[in-house]
Amino acid sequence: MNARPIGVFDSGLGGLTVVNEIKKALPYEDIIYLGDTARVPYGTRSKEVVKKFSLEDAIFLITRKVKCLVIACNTSSALGASEVRKISPVPVFDAISPTVKKVATLSLRKTGVIGTRGTIGSHAYRDAIKKLNAKSKIIELACPLLVPAIEEGETSGQLIRALIRKYLTPLKKEKIDSLILACTHYPIIKKEIKRFMGQGVALIDPAEEIAASLSLYLEEKNLLAPENPKAKRIYFVTDLTSRFIGVAEMFLGERISGSIKKVSL
Amino acid sequence: MNARPIGVFDSGLGGLTVVNEIKKALPYEDIIYLGDTARVPYGTRSKEVVKKFSLEDAIFLITRKVKCLVIACNTSSALGASEVRKISPVPVFDAISPTVKKVATLSLRKTGVIGTRGTIGSHAYRDAIKKLNAKSKIIELACPLLVPAIEEGETSGQLIRALIRKYLTPLKKEKIDSLILACTHYPIIKKEIKRFMGQGVALIDPAEEIAASLSLYLEEKNLLAPENPKAKRIYFVTDLTSRFIGVAEMFLGERISGSIKKVSL
Incomplete structure (x- = not known):
């Protein structure tokens, strides 16, 4: 269980600012990120649609056997977190x-x-x-x-x-x-x-608060990953353009091009 | 065939400016509009994703037995029109x-x-x-x-x-x-x-150019609707919020609330 990755999802690429904080607080953890760039933004949409999209994002990560789920997107946290909790077999952290x-x-x-x-x-x-x-x-x-x-x-x-x-x-x-x-x-x-x-x-x-509470939780539950200077971060997106790579790098503050993959939900 | 509606699709609500021009040029025609408000905007997305979404929009209208298809969205026209033409049994008008x-x-x-x-x-x-x-x-x-x-x-x-x-x-x-x-x-x-x-x-x-060419086509092919002062306009959207209704009315220049319906593609 300890070696399993942390799953983070977001409506798009903004959630990479959350990945940044998690990396700082928990440098040895593997992270799988999903950004729903084919349907971003969520912030203008109805509760019903945000719930549906959030559930699809969560299921994608759950099937990849994450040890916990982080909802980086504030709109998903506000409108979809309770639905995600209902279906998630692992703890869900929202913003x-x-x-x-x-x-x-x-x-x-x-x-x-x-x-x-x-x-x-x-x-x-x-x-x-x-x-x-x-x-x-x-x-x-x-x-x-x-x-x-x-x-x-x-x-x-x-x-x-x-x-x-x-x-x-x-x-x-x-x-x-x-x-x-x-x-x-x-x-x-x-x-x-x-x-x-x-x-x-x-x-x-x-x-910062997500990263701090996640860190505390993993420590308390003895779920921290073993020390590993080569922690893996995999970035999935539902749409990929060269501009998206640039935006991702702005949010992440580092190069990403090799480790970003397009998927369909 | 003449009495069948004209199908118009768009990434969201902007295509209502095209409906406006069609109504002016062809006041007796029934119109079915589809705005993909759950996934708007298309303008920032990849060719592949815009093609996929455009095809889904087109199929929704084709199954509703329209006499022709209008791609109101310029991004869909630029990236998806040729795919839509491949599957459409009726003529396709792009921007x-x-x-x-x-x-x-x-x-x-x-x-x-x-x-x-x-x-x-x-x-x-x-x-x-x-x-x-x-x-x-x-x-x-x-x-x-x-x-x-x-x-x-x-x-x-x-x-x-x-x-x-x-x-x-x-x-x-x-x-x-x-x-x-x-x-x-x-x-x-x-x-x-x-x-x-x-x-x-x-x-x-x-x-204006779409409306003019559509008008000319229907006239030449003897496909104009019979005179009918009560032409029907039905507006479908894939997501509906009170704000979307306001935005729709801005583009359409008239009240829409009673005739707008939410659908899933």
């Missing part, structure tokens, strides 16, 4: 649970949550935080153009700044003290978000 | 053929083509124009952020102007005399494109 637990440990007055329409419309973050602390003030905001802009490489400069100003001005006015980056793409523009929101606002990245 | 014929009738010095990455990367417009007039100068340009911006309702104002300036400045410098709006979404921002490019540049809208 929301560990992030919300982290938020509960901080004594926060007012927390902002930004994400896709799907994530924000589900109120999954708000509801989970309220369960742990009913008095929390949560302000949720969908930022639908950030994902396509980041995928087009607009990670600094005028355009991304205009979008950040457009979306985040209401949150700045509300004087939030922390902001959950509830979409895998947003860590890529962390610097620009920080620049706009100011040093006083703590940015919370679910990717 | 490229009639547009290119129109361009050939104008004595143009330099033509610009703007579209998705898929459409532009295929060089389908350039190659088809060159076949009719080898001396034509064609400049192609992908504008990937225009579609998500338009879908978010950014059809006038600062943001769309910044994107138009960013993308179209090279075409303006080239002093083109006409510009093909090779994506169903672009007619929505025609005014802003005209404003930037100037009155001297003719904007060519494939939706």
Whole structure:
């Protein structure tokens, strides 16, 4: 069991920011990643469709005998995690649970949550935080153009700044003290978000919280992989173009071309 | 045969701009529309995936006994039309053929083509124009952020102007005399494109050319529907959210809520 890989799925390539954090926390673990690039993005779609796609992604990884499943995509975590848990024979880690637990440990007055329409419309973050602390003030905001802009490489400069100003001005006015980056793409523009929101606002990245909780779980359950400096990472996608490889490398921060394979679900 | 509906498919809702033009040219025709909103956009995907999705869309309409098929989506027209023609028992109208014929009738010095990455990367417009007039100068340009911006309702104002300036400045410098709006979404921002490019540049809208060639064909083949002021238009989508209804109404320019149905392909 210990030698089995960790399975990570995402609507597309943004989930590679989660793989990055898992690699940092758990360098010896094999990882199998699935990005549903033929049907990305999930963030604009209905709950029903996101559930269906998430289940198909999960089944692909389960049949590859992973020791646990990570839902990197916040939209899938918000709309599909409970369905995935129903069918999964292995533990399922989503983006929301560990992030919300982290938020509960901080004594926060007012927390902002930004994400896709799907994530924000589900109120999954708000509801989970309220369960742990009913008095929390949560302000949720969908930022639908950030994902396509980041995928087009607009990670600094005028355009991304205009979008950040457009979306985040209401949150700045509300004087939030922390902001959950509830979409895998947003860590890529962390610097620009920080620049706009100011040093006083703590940015919370679910990717880091997923990696920390996964790490703790594997340790507690004695499921860590044996030390292995040649840990394998295999990347599957449902569609592959040369541009996708470039985007993947932006998210992963390293070359990927040899280890990325196209599959049909 | 005459009473059978015209089938129109698109990657999503942008194809409703084509339905608009068909309704104007052929007010008595029944229309069945399919928008693949569960997998939109096609413009960023590989040729292989666009072919597969286009075939699935076409088969859905063919089984509903349409008298002809219209591929409203420029990306599907560029990457999937030849496959669709192989399996279709009825004539197939794509966005490229009639547009290119129109361009050939104008004595143009330099033509610009703007579209998705898929459409532009295929060089389908350039190659088809060159076949009719080898001396034509064609400049192609992908504008990937225009579609998500338009879908978010950014059809006038600062943001769309910044994107138009960013993308179209090279075409303006080239002093083109006409510009093909090779994506169903672009007619929505025609005014802003005209404003930037100037009155001297003719904007060519494939939706109008599709409607004109379809109209001519049905007339020549004696396939026009009998006069019927209550022509039926049925809209199918593969995913439906309240936002999709709003976007559909933006493209169609009229209320749609009662006549839109969700289907699985």
